[in-house]
Amino acid sequence: MIKLTLNQIAQIVGGEVRNTDGLQTTSAFPVINSNQATSKTFFTAFVGANVDGHEYIAEAISNGAQFALVSKDCTAPAIKVNDVRKALRDLAIYVRNELVNLQVIGITGSQGKTTTKDLLRHILSVSGETIAPEESLNNELGVPLLILRCSETTKFCIVEMGARHLGDISYLAEIAKPHVGVVLTVGTAHLGEFGSREIIAKAKSELITSLTAGGTAILGTYDEFTPNMVVPSGVKRILFGEKSKCEIRAADVEVREGRAHFDLVTPDGRAAVGLQLLGMHQISNALAAAAAATALKIPIETISAALSTAEVSSKWRMEISQIGEITLINDSYNANPESVAAALRTLALISQESGGVSWAILGKMQELGESSAAEHAAIGRLVCEIGIDNLVVVGIKDYLADLDGASAVHYFDTKADAMAIVEHFAPGDVVLVKASRSGEFNLLVDSIKERLGEVDQ
Numbered sequence: 001m002i003k004l005t006l007n008q009i010a011q012i013v014g015g016e017v018r019n020t021d022g023l024q025t026t027s028a029f030p031v032i033n034s035n036q037a038t039s040k041t042f043f044t045a046f047v048g049a050n051v052d053g054h055e056y057i058a059e060a061i062s063n064g065a066q067f068a069l070v071s072k073d074c075t076a077p078a079i080k081v082n083d084v085r086k087a088l089r090d091l092a093i094y095v096r097n098e099l100v101n102l103q104v105i106g107i108t109g110s111q112g113k114t115t116t117k118d119l120l121r122h123i124l125s126v127s128g129e130t131i132a133p134e135e136s137l138n139n140e141l142g143v144p145l146l147i148l149r150c151s152e153t154t155k156f157c158i159v160e161m162g163a164r165h166l167g168d169i170s171y172l173a174e175i176a177k178p179h180v181g182v183v184l185t186v187g188t189a190h191l192g193e194f195g196s197r198e199i200i201a202k203a204k205s206e207l208i209t210s211l212t213a214g215g216t217a218i219l220g221t222y223d224e225f226t227p228n229m230v231v232p233s234g235v236k237r238i239l240f241g242e243k244s245k246c247e248i249r250a251a252d253v254e255v256r257e258g259r260a261h262f263d264l265v266t267p268d269g270r271a272a273v274g275l276q277l278l279g280m281h282q283i284s285n286a287l288a289a290a291a292a293a294t295a296l297k298i299p300i301e302t303i304s305a306a307l308s309t310a311e312v313s314s315k316w317r318m319e320i321s322q323i324g325e326i327t328l329i330n331d332s333y334n335a336n337p338e339s340v341a342a343a344l345r346t347l348a349l350i351s352q353e354s355g356g357v358s359w360a361i362l363g364k365m366q367e368l369g370e371s372s373a374a375e376h377a378a379i380g381r382l383v384c385e386i387g388i389d390n391l392v393v394v395g396i397k398d399y400l401a402d403l404d405g406a407s408a409v410h411y412f413d414t415k416a417d418a419m420a421i422v423e424h425f426a427p428g429d430v431v432l433v434k435a436s437r438s439g440e441f442n443l444l445v446d447s448i449k450e451r452l453g454e455v456d457q
Contacts, residue, residue, distance in 0.1 A: 001029045001148055002095055006067065010079050012094045013069075013087035020077035026066055029149045030088060032141070034060035043068045046084055046141075053084075085141065092144035092175050102154055104176050105292050108161040108169060108207050109184025109220070110200065111339045112285045113138065115277070116184060117158050119289035122310040123303055124296070128155030138162035143172045156296070163203045164193050173210035180295050181207040182218040182288050186225040187338040188375065191368050201225035211235045216295040221246055222284055238295060240287040248291040250283050258350040260286075264304050266294050271304035276311050278318045278329065278350070281342035318343070323452040325427035327354065331434045332441035335365045337375045340434055341382055347432040348386045356428035361392040361418065361444070362399060363435025377401040394418045394435070394444075415444045422451045 007022035009015075028042045034056035037043055043060035045053035045068050057068045057076050067077040071084050081087040096102070105120065107113050121132040131149050133142060138160035150157050159176045163169045173181075186201040194200045204226070208217045213234025221227045221241030231237045240248040250262040251270075260283045261274045275282050286307050293303045319330040327350065331343045344360055351358035360383055368375050376398035383391045383399075384406035392410045393399045394417075400409060412418040425431065431448070435441040 001027045002098055002151055003027045006079060009091060013079065013081050013090050015069075015079045015081035015087060018070075018073075018078045018080050019075060020067060024066075027151065028066045030069065030145055031060075031065070032145070034063060034065075037061075037063035037065035039064040039066070042066050044084055044088060045070045045072070045074075047071065088144045088148070089140070089175060092147040095150070096147050096175065096177055099150055099152065099154070102150055102157055103180070103296060104157045104159060104178040105180040105182065105296075106159050106161050106173060106176055106178035106207050106210075107182045107184070107288070107292075108163070108204050109182075109226075110187030110204075111334075111336060111342075112184045112281075112288070113160045113162070114333075115282065116182065116285045116288045117160055119286055119307060119310050120158055120292050123289060123293045123298060123306040124156045124158070126302055126306060127296075127298060129153050130156040130158065132158035133160060138172075140168070140171060143175050147176060161207055163206075166194075166199065166203050167206070169203060169206035170210060173207060178207070178211065178215070180216045180218060180292050181211050182292055183207060183226050183229060184220050184284065184288055185222045185338070187223065188336055188368065188371070191371055193367060193369070195369070197225065201229070205229045208232070208235075218248075218288065218291045218295065220284060220288060236295070238291050240284075240291040242283070242287075246287075248287050248294060250287055253280075253283065255280060255349055257353060258346055264290055264300065264307070266290065266300050266303075268294065268300045271300050273304050273307045275307060276309065278320060279342055279346035280349070281339075281346070318346070321449065323449060326425050326452055327356070327430045328445070328448060328452070329430070329432045330442065330445045331432065332439075332445055333437055335363070335434055335436045336368075337365065337379060340365060340379050343432055343434050344379070344382060344388060345386060347430060348388060351389070351430040352387075354428060354430060356430050357389045357426065358387075359390045359392060359421070359425070359429060359431040360388045361394065361421070361431065361433045361441075363394045363415075363439040363441050364396040366436040366438055373398045373401065383407050392418060392421050394441075395439075415439075415441065415447075418444065419447055419451065422448055425452070 006017045010017050030044045031041045037060040043065040054072050061076045070078045124130040161169050161172045216236045217231045218238045239246045242250050249265045253262040258278050264273045321328045380399040391407045
């Protein structure tokens with residue numbers, strides 16, 4: 001946060017200082033969890049459907065929060081407003097406008113946002129203070145919280161932008177005002193809410209139309225919509241991918257131990273990259289990060305070195321664990337048809353190289369709407385087509401609708417029931433766990449680790 005008095009903040013957000021001196025100067029940034037409050041923060045008391053943040057004000061102040069942003073009377077040092085959410089947005093817009101030298105990079109797409117963010121943060125951190133979300137804070141609450149962590153010393157801010165409706169990304173862009181906009185791909189995530197990929201493409205393109213003259217639009221070439229998005233006048237357009245027409249591309253691609261190695265080709269030259277991340281699908285994320293870094297004038301040598309040393313920092317995304325002689329891949333953060341297909345191909349690669357038996361443990365892909373049954377059936381067919389040895393389905397039989405019998409199939413109603421399959425794992429096997437986050441398959445991963453740990457002992 002930039003330095004402001006409480007009176008200045010109150011004026012910006014249309015509020016009133018309560019129970020403290022309004023002339024007090026602060027550079028505290030907001031938190032929404034009282035457990036995260038420190039002497040460098042202030043507490044935002046949101047009223048939710050199940051929780052009222054005002055009940056945690058005393059705890060936040062006890063943990064060190066300088067004051068609270070509230071919509072109800074309280075006895076703690078506070079700024080009272082009519083609407084805490086609107087106040088936070090207004091404050092973020094003010095701070096963003098004051099930070100004239102801050103370079104903001106917006107990232108959106110149906111998959112890969114968080115991994116691309118992690119890779120880009122690793123690259124940019126070498127060149128200056130870089131702020132990026134620790135988790136997927138990509139909505140109308142998370143983006144203001146992120147912007148308000150920036151100060152005069154911050155050089156780069158990386159903002160994930162998610163959408164569930166048309167207009168969502170435009171709303172976020174008004175707050176963040178990105179210089180660089182990255183659209184990774186238009187897939188089928190949230191298809192049930194949007195209704196069609198054409199509408200999803202329109203929603204993602206709001207990031208590009210928000211850019212102003214002097215900005216840069218970075219577009220993937222992995223679907224038919226993204227590379228054809230209209231770029232505003234005065235905004236530079238950069239394509240990334242594996243095609244010769246791309247300004248940022250991967251050449252001489254090969255895979256070693258499930259990880260991609262390639263030559264990064266940019267207008268500045270050519271440099272070797274060896275990713276630490278699992279899966280060939282990580283190439284597109286790496287190229288997106290490289291394209292954004294190139295637009296920000298980062299040398300290609302710095303980009304290639306950073307990409308080759310970056311590891312996953314966001315949990316439950318292609319996390320690989322070695323438990324005894326069994327390899328466990330935890331990709332339980334989210335699931336849509338594109339990401340599940342990518343994870344399955346990674347499983348096939350690793351098991352082929354290791355010579356072990358492959359196990360795909362899959363739960364439901366959420367938010368697919370009327371296409372849900374067909375999309376799950378298509379994944380089931382893919383499992384057989386690419387030679388996965390065992391398909392383990394938990395709680396949704398749509399995966400099993402159109403199988404040709406090439407893979408052994410196991411169905412369980414619940415995660416607890418699915419634990420029975422662990423007894424069939426053997427040394428050298430490779431196990432993938434993949435489902436939408438709401439399925440809480442991270443808990444299944446924990447149970448599998450515990451059971452395998454007991455066996456290994």
